[in-house]
Amino acid sequence: MPKKDRAQEAPSRDVPRPEEGQTICVVKKMLGGDHLIVLCMDGKERLARIPGKIRKKMWMREGDVVLVGIWDFQPNRCDILYKYGNDEIKRLVNENIISREVIDQLRG
């Protein structure tokens, strides 16, 4: 069986920012089966799913900061869209999109 084509779109320099219907979360718990529990910046705890597009390409761990897209028909669940790296988190903090204290608090 041929390996899945790994050629993806060129990695952009830009850090994705939360748009309408998206929010930044911290991974609270891995559930397995591509599902995890995240704590979101809008004050809610959601069940997140790793879509096939990201599966096996981005690895999640507890305490990671991720961008999620909330399901419009079931707002207590969401899809993972992106995982921020440490330097990206720094940039978001500098741009006042998130605050370091809240992230630390969510990480526990």
Next chain:
Amino acid sequence: MKISNSERRLRQPIVVVLGHVDHGKTTLLDKIRGTTVVKKEPGEMTQEVGASFVPSYIIEKLAEPLKKVIPIKLQIPGLLFIDTPGHEYFSNLRRRGGSVADIAILVVDITEGLQKQSIESIQILRERKVPFLIAANKIDKIPGWKSNNDIPFLASIEKQRNDVKVYLDNLVYNLVSQLANLGFSSERYDRIKDFTKTVAIVPVSAKTGEGVADLLALLAGLTQRYLETRLKFAEGPAKGVILEVKEDPGLGHTIDVIIYDGVLKKNDTIILGGINGIIITKVRGIFVPRPLQDMKLSKYDLTPIDEVYAAAGVKISAPNLEEALAGSPIYVVEDESKVERYKQQIEEEIKEVRLYSDIDGIILKADSLGTLEALVSALQREGIPIRLADIGPISKRDVIEASIVAQRSKEYGIIAAFRVKLLQGIDTSGIKILYNEIIYQLIEDIKKHINDVREAEKRRTFDTLILPGKIKILPGYVFRRSDPVVVGIEVIGGIIRPKYPLIKEDGRRVGEVLQIQDNKKSLERATKGMEVAISIKGNIMIGRHVNEGDVLYTDVPKEDLEILVNKYPSSITDDMREVIKEIIRIKRKEDPLYGLGLQI
């Protein structure tokens, strides 16, 4: 309706009679018809589908005594009156960007002035840009009025006493000021200099016939002078509007149509809007009901004719009319190649009114295009969002749409039905359907329902919320140390009410407020600055778990805080805002998500 004389270049103007219930619309028309019926020769005066044609020579005869005052030579072949049982009917006389009607008479009871329906009629007239004049009816009811049957108003007023004239003038000026409030300048018709800028008020009495002559003369004169271009008769294919769709025994489904332009012949191909798309069909028969006296037996008394000229009300029988849409335009297609163009035109016109958008709004169902249009514009004026506006009975889809809306915003989860029924076998539990036969009543109902739901929701949720509050136990005011604790406190910020749970500054639960008392009287609430005594239930003891001088907060649940901030930001006072921030700081230690993402 036979205008065989082709030299006449003007068609008869379409005159719509509007007015409040019981102000005498139909009486006035009856008077016009009645007097004409008496003087008519058979066959000349036709009573058609809600429309009566008054030939010009009758107008001339009626206006005879006025010749000296208003000299007119009639060029129009007559007037086509359309009696409207209400403005709903009128709203069907629509045509792109306006109305089929050339001019309107607004009948007003002079002793009562403008009523709700009259004002609504004026609004519709203004929207459709129809000029109108006002028939100030029932002048015979003026105290001291000496009735003179069937003479013009100008002659009759001469015979009245001076105080009666003054009384009448007062009533007329009452109307003038009411119209001024609506943004129209108006005046009694014989005092007007410029008819294009001023709305004419004609005092009439439908009962005695006074002023009817003036009204007709004025109508005829005004229309032929100012609307001449509009009345230019076109020889081309007919254009019209569907008033009503009916099932007639022996004919199947028929449509009542007002034709405002062109000529309609038997076997013409017509194109019109239907519920499920455009209908193209061939005219099988054109019918004109016999005069008034025979209307009861209309089943047998439709006179078939072969062709009809513009400005006429006729009944058309044709195949495939079951789904015809009242209020839709109807055109005669002269040759095949133009079908597509007409089709597009009608489709566009219908699309303007039927709407669907994915927003939280109410569902609207009406029986015809005209009424739907009137409802949509009235609701838009009120600022009520509409999710779906369509024609036909309430279907399962409408109910589903409404229930989707109800989940998100309960107040809009309704179906407003205007003269339509529910299809059978549909479960409507949980969805409110408002039925009404009067447009403005329906709109009132909708407004009332939305307000009621909003109020109820606000009261219910707001009263059950635990609001933020901060209190301090005053040293030296401990009345009972435990079971229950009774202490004197000062409210530092926010609000406290009985049943509110309390927490300490470190977030630990203290207990629940049992009662609030001030001077031995129990209170429902205590706000900032008040010094009251409260009793606290819980396993605590003053001096062991809580000390004098301690500061306590209400234990606001996360959800309650969210609802408070998002839904009732106006009820948050400055002191409460401070308290909220402090509570968030305390609660964050336990729950990092507490109060996250709230705009305070």
